[in-house]
Amino acid sequence: MSGKSSQRRLSVVATALFSALALMPAQAQTVKIGIINSYSGFVAQAADEMQKGIDLYVKLHEKDLPAGVKVELIKRDDTSNPEVGKRLAQELITRDKVQALMGVILSPVAAAVAPLTAEAKVPLVLTNAAGVQLTRLSPYIVRTSFTLWQECDPIGKWAAEQGWKTAYTEVSDFIPGHDSEGAFIKGFTDGGGKIIDSVRFPMQNPDFVPFVQRVKDAKPDVALLWVPAQTQATAMMNAVRDLGLREAGIHIVSAQDLLPDEELPKMGDTPLGLITAGNYSTAARRPANQAFLAAWAKEYGDQSIPDFFSVDGWDGMAALFDLIKETKGNFTADQAMEFLSHWKNPDSPRGPIEIDPNTRDIVQNIYIREVKKIDGKLANIEIATIPMVKDPWKELNPPK
């Protein structure tokens, strides 16, 4: 056989083969995603809200996936312990061979897992852990939740804009508290205000009266009171009520942690008029939220109330789903990070959100909300919007 004709035969065969392959139905592809969550432990409530948000998204959008592509979620409980979280990440990566990790409530757990994402090259979508440094710990981390700097810096500025001249900050003595304090001080002083004093109180504390008394003594125009949610928030509000802080003319601001949406109905009338900064309130009127709330009620019943944990989880899943749709479930970690770093969702229940490619952290509207009574129930009503806020801490502290 002469060279040319054998070559031609070869190319005919090759073309035939390629066509046959192209016309074959796509192979069934299951994308495994590992969810590391703190199902047991003190933050179980938050974990539950987050998981519900993730599950709801999957349920509603499974049909949007390309043909033959499925998503499998593998849930693991880190029991609020960083070393367990690290081990789970190892197992998910080496044993279950997940293509992506998501979740993580607690910042220390995220910090423990971070180096692994770089070593194994597996993307991690953080849907809660709010430590400012986390996205810098590995190039494979992206965050869809928030940082406390993102919330408290705007509210500091906003407070100064209200004409309030003096402020007193009181926060829980651990890193999220420190972040709230630092951010508020920056925002408030940038706006021309003056900080009278900053107090950090012990993490575990049953009675907040001694600390609130200090605020009352100092008579600031506004006080930043930050505690982690649940029992401490209730105790703080009780001290505020007992000492008549508001009757004394002191305005109170905080981050959304103080008044999570599912706790609000149980706090009586004390929180009325309180102002917090947050990324999500169930009272928001935008259509995407109405649809979200309707789907939530249908799936989880009327008594169940979503909160920012749920929406942060929902959006994290949305990001991954968009990635899967774009790549048909086939992606390397670098491709994933390229996509996720530029991801936008103009229509999230919390409004428009996007990821900043420089920091891989979330950029979102921060809402100033006031607690008002609507239809006999308390709700966080958005009274001001600071659009598309990037994490201020990273802007102020560029990487070395």
Next chain:
Amino acid sequence: MIEAIVSIGFHGLAFAMVLYLISVGLSVTMGLMGFVNLAHGVFAMLGGYVVARLMNRYGVPFALALPAAAIASGLFSIPLERVLYRRFYGGEELDQVLLTMGLIFMSVAGATYVWGPLTQHMEPPAWLSGEVDLGFRSFPAYRSFLIVCGAVLVTGLWLGLERTRFGAQIRAAVDNLRMAQSVGINTSRLFMLTFALGSGLAGLGGALGADLLAISPSYAMQYLVYFIIVVAVGGLGSIRGPFVAALLIGVADTGFKYLLPGLGAFFIYALTMVLLLWRPQGLFGRA
């Protein structure tokens, strides 16, 4: 300045009363039965839940819900005592610690299952809200009520212990169990009744203090350290001891946190350690 001190003193006193009400039962039963009951907070929690649910769900008035909470806790303790606790009186401390730790875990799960994971809301009744004007200044009515309740109950307990036969029996049994048995005191029944009383008081304390010590499923774990400190510092088997200890913890802790909030976490532990080193049996315990 004076204003602040008065305020701190007042609120600290109210906090101390709540701690006392909850812990006095623990002190007596520990001194009487030699039983380290870490799960004591469960009875306080139960009292809190009962009063919160009766008021919020069923609109029962406060004056009725309160005794109901105490009675519920007291009754609930009886089967526990008969079936479980009794086997370990005067026994190995480790067993008691582990048994009651297990009960705490079950209480956390149980409370979450029955009442959900969120904190219970407690609104004081209208006739106790607002402020009480004493002329020179006004005080929050509810906390004043707490202080009054505490004072009344301390007096009542003391009188009960000193003046009634039942009280005499308790005192005898705490002093010398064998001797008490040999003069014919039915110690088994005594234990049961004392335990029920102590748990009922805890339930009352939990209900009254629901405003201060928020009612949530992890109640028994969260506040365990406070109850144990009050009892350890006060001394087992006494009703004066926990009173003084609760005052120390409640008022001094509050005061310290007011003056040096950043170090507030260390005070109560430093105080406990010093006091226990000086008097390991507690301020009013028997050596």
Next chain:
Amino acid sequence: MASDPRSAAIDAFARRHRYHGLEAVPWLIAVAGYFALPGYLPLGAQIFATILFVLSADLVLGYAGIVTLGQAAFFGTGAYTAGILAANGWGEPLSGLLAASAVAAVVGFLSGLIILRTSGLALLMQTLVVATTLYEAANKAGRWTGGDDGLSGMEVWPIFGLFRFDMFGRVAYFYCLVVLFVGWLVARQLVHSPFGRSLTGARENTARMHAIGAPVAFRRLIVYTISAALAGASGALIAQTTSFVGLTSLSLERSGNALIMLIIGGVGRLYGAFIGVPLFMIAQDRFSEVDPVYWYFWLGLLMVAVVVFARGGVLGLFERFWR
């Protein structure tokens, strides 16, 4: 050969310290595990480190009779020592391990010196106070410990320059296993030595021990210190194999969990930790996320059941059936 019961009993007692064939079993299982379950090596490594921790608790609890809710104080001290060293330029694991153990021993010795003069509830409180104070101090000393966020940035060097801690947990597995083995040898020697025997005596009848002139207080302090050293080593193991130290290393929950694992396995029998820890950790791994509420309930129920019915834990049940 004398065959009456009394000589037999004396013989048995004299031979107790000798190594029994059965004692090789856990180690053989551990080595086999490496080959049989390659996907579970990180879990295995953490189980070994935790066994060491619970073993240390058994020494104070089961042998010296000191009921403590503060064993995590030593675990955390060891973890932070190893962590701070590795995060600040000295990542050599073996020396870090020894340093961690030593620092924990010092903390154990000093705290024991102060608090071991009490007993009962007061002692329990004091152990709690020590652990809680360290916890709060670690939170405050954010510059060194990372505070609530935890200590990251640890660079742990390969062991002997050859064995790097890998993602699959292979090196971690054997590292923890070998350290556990050494710790176990120490504990075993201690327990079967005359010193160890005197501890049992002190636990069961202090008055008589005083009467025969045995220095009870001093011996309790020594055991407390050794136990702290072992706990510190286990903390360093976790720190080095995960390259992270969190505040949970010092938490009350950690101390409490150690007690739970110990009682499930059986207190004061040296091997209780070897049974209780894997049972607890594997159960927690499998069941805690299935229904976290129920997990706490069943765990509590199990604890109550063990204390009421199976007072020696699993090993106690074995002993009963063996006879």
